[in-house]
Amino acid sequence: MSDQGAQRRPGGRSARVRRAVLDAALDALHEHGMEGLAVADVATRAGVHETSIYRRWGTRENLMIEALLEEAEEWGQVPDTGSLRDDLIAYAGRLVTYLTSPVGSAFDRALAASGDDPAATEARNRYWEARFARSGEIVKRAIGRGELPETTDVRLAIEMLVAPIHFKVLLTREALDPELPERIVDSLLHGLVGRGNSGEGASTA
DSSP states (O other): OOOOHHSSTSHHHHHHHHHHHHHHHHHHHHHHHOOOOOOOHHHHHHHSSSSHHHHHHHHSSHHHHHHHHHHHHHHOOOOOOOOHHHHHHHHHHHHHHHHHHHHHHHHHHHHHHHHHHHHHHHHHHHHHHHHHHHHHHHHHHHHHTTTSOOTTOOOHHHHHHHHHHHHIIIOEEEEOOOTTHHHHHHHHHHHHHHHHHHSOOOOOO
């Protein structure tokens, strides 16, 4: 079989090179952080030419995003406790834990700062579609159990859950309070008016 045919075969040389580069990028990120990631260093670690990385990924940011996409799969596992509230709190808690890590914070900022070139757009879309497809199962199961109405907008519910967390990481740069997931979930499920009416100091008029 020709070299060209081998490169086209799933699991062939192309796949091995891709895996080596992504692993090298993750190692470099863990050691040096986002700012210290250098394509030349990744190429040396992976045993490939620097030009090969640029030819495939285009930019340093695109390479970093794809490498971290796969690592993000680990924290993104969806809990199934049998309770909507508990599932949402657990999922949001995992997100907080990930985004308070150096690598998670770097990933979120790199994803937000990535450009609109085809490679970056594809990586960004793939990441968010995978996130919403997986986390949306929490809402779908809750609908099946009768905890939520069938008219619930699944994606909107997840967006309302994770948006405040990403907002603090990317825009206000605030520390993420460990109790934040529970506060977000209760506001999402009950609404601000409902929480105000049932909490201390609520009007009794």
